[in-house]
Amino acid sequence: MPASSFEPLTIPPDRAYDALHPEIRKWIREQHWTGLRPVQAEATAAILGSRGDVLIAAGTAAGKTEAAFLPALTQAAGEEGDGLSILYVAPLKALINDQFGRLTELCERLELPVVRWHGDAPQTAKTRLLAKPRGIVLITPESIEAMFVRRAAAARALFSRLRFIIVDEVHAFLGGVRGIHLASLLRRIDALAKAPARRIGLSATLGDPRMAAAWLRPDSPEAVRLIAAEGGAELQLQLRGYLVPDERASPAEPENGPVTPTGLDAIADHLFARLRGTNNLVFGGSRQRVEALADRLRRRCEREGVPNEFFPHHGNLSKELREELELRLKENRLPTTAVCTSTLELGIDIGSVRSVAQVGAPRSLAALRQRLGRSGRRKGTPSILRIYVLEEELPPDPDPLDEMRPAVVLAVAAVRLLLAKFIEPPSGGEGVATALLHQCLSVIAERGGARADALYRILCGPGPFASVPPALFARMLRGMGSPEARLIEQAPDGLLMLGEVGEKVVGSRDFYALFESSEEWRLVNGGRALGTIPLNNPVAPDSLLVFAGRRWVVLSVDERSRVIDVAPHRGGSIPAFERGSVEPIHDRLAAEMLAVYRESDVPAWLDPTAADLLAEGRAAFRRHNADRIRILERGRETHLLTWRGTRLNGLLAAALTRSGLQCEAHDLGVTAIVERPEKDEVQPDLLAALEELASQPPSPEELAARIGAVASAKFDNLVPDDVLKDFWAAGNASGIALLPEVASSLLAAGRSA
């Protein structure tokens, strides 16, 4: 972002403190702060010394919230009613509650009301605010949506004079349907106001700040002032490898038998030895593995006769159990290790931890960074990261891909990119159609009716729907108004109103959030809620479960209320949580894996087993000549080594179905399964398919028509089929355009004889 696009600051950062409200300066002195941190001084200068938007990107402990609020409150102080001064938007209710606690005292002194506005927040404060709207509201995107749909008049009264919109954890809104939703809501808030409010974004460290700036202010991202701070803690790092027996080779466990011993036992032993006595986070990768690890660690404590200090934390555990653990970490009185999924990644206040462990190779550098940021936050203490990777013992006639030890190589590649400070850009494309349909219904509900041209103008200017052409928009509206859909209907004067089905959709409690939620069973022990498991998980009385780090026997199952009553038990099987797809890896991480295979240096941060596995993988890579040859045959299967990320491999696999091939995408590329393995050549149709792909690639529309499952987001089933395919085609066009190049390089590199 060129500095020349800004007007000069009227306040230099070293004078920022003096520009703050006298009452705030007094408050700062009472906190015994030695002064403003650099990020806070810069942000104060930018917010009080200019009129533009500001993006603050810094690590977890840099004091970002104060950097935004101290100057914003300085301007809001003394403002009288008829509208809010500051709207703060956060992705989590817990974050809103944290900030509320930190702001109340200061706002009281400034005589500014501050109100929490989310589903669990007290109603009385909301009602009081509506009587005299002023001050600060802390809110979730879904509650903004609800306000537009249910209390349009209140929305106008609250938002018409806003000075600032502060968005916390901006990185959590980039590249997802929830971010599209919020961006659209911010646009609609601006439309209510006499003058658009300034926007302040708070974010973790970003790979490319320009993308966050474009999200924050789509019509002039170049004018968003960026304030960035690098976290500088020393990093202590180890990658540990574990070789486990091939579980497919061993006979199946009898039902209700003991939990299969795996490499997790060895990992649990190491975690027990290293983490006991301090606070730590262990990221397990899946809820099932979190449960398995926490269970092993707890039993380990029992065996040693010491108090348990290892507890699970994931999205299926009840709020009570999770908050108990969060409080125990924050209070820091008893040593505590949370074994978690990504639940403890975002900025809930749990204090600093001694170390972070990652079980399984990291697949996202953005997430790895965020996780690592949880340790080494105090001055002079290092960040400690341990990565544990499992590989299976090879069968007598192994597959070349297994021989290449991809898990260990992926972990090495991820650490190299971590050290190179690479962070992947947000992935985009999905959910645009769902969000646009949803916002059309929402605007019609807000206004009690709207003309098509007004809808287009309100929603499709600069922002998440900017690239939607009027003709496609019109087709979507026509589809929504069709006799089968009945989402909307047109009055004789042309006004679009909600139709019979539209009324039902908008009236549902399920309308406000744009992400899916499945119905789940509640697990209860003696009246105490333990958490939930998905509905598709079959359980019956006498079934055994491992949940919340303990073993349970099912006492009763109540179909109607979806409650499972359980009691503690010794023995059990691990619940099979809902299975989805794998977490995608980025092109750059796949390319780094190739670099790791090609080179021969062994990083000092590998333990002996990891070093052996890396050497084994590299030897297999050379043996298969995989640097030169990218088409590897093995019986029925032909591996195409693309060294590309998950998204492109998925498109390649889909494109090859055009020639009748069955393909599977994975981390090293795509595997085609051919019909007649007795032929000792590559099936001519695979080579022909690649040649055709190189010379005559499918158009995005053609590929969209071929793919059955383009519907993935919440309201996609309400979007007309042909319209949905056009949105999919538009979202994937850039990836599809790369297919000829990928096909050509596969062919040029050659194939195994």
Add this chain to the structure above:
DNA sequence: GACCTGCTGCGGTTTG
């Protein structure tokens, strides 16, 4: 062979 996030308004009852 994945994870996470959120939720109105009304009428009734209870409580300070």
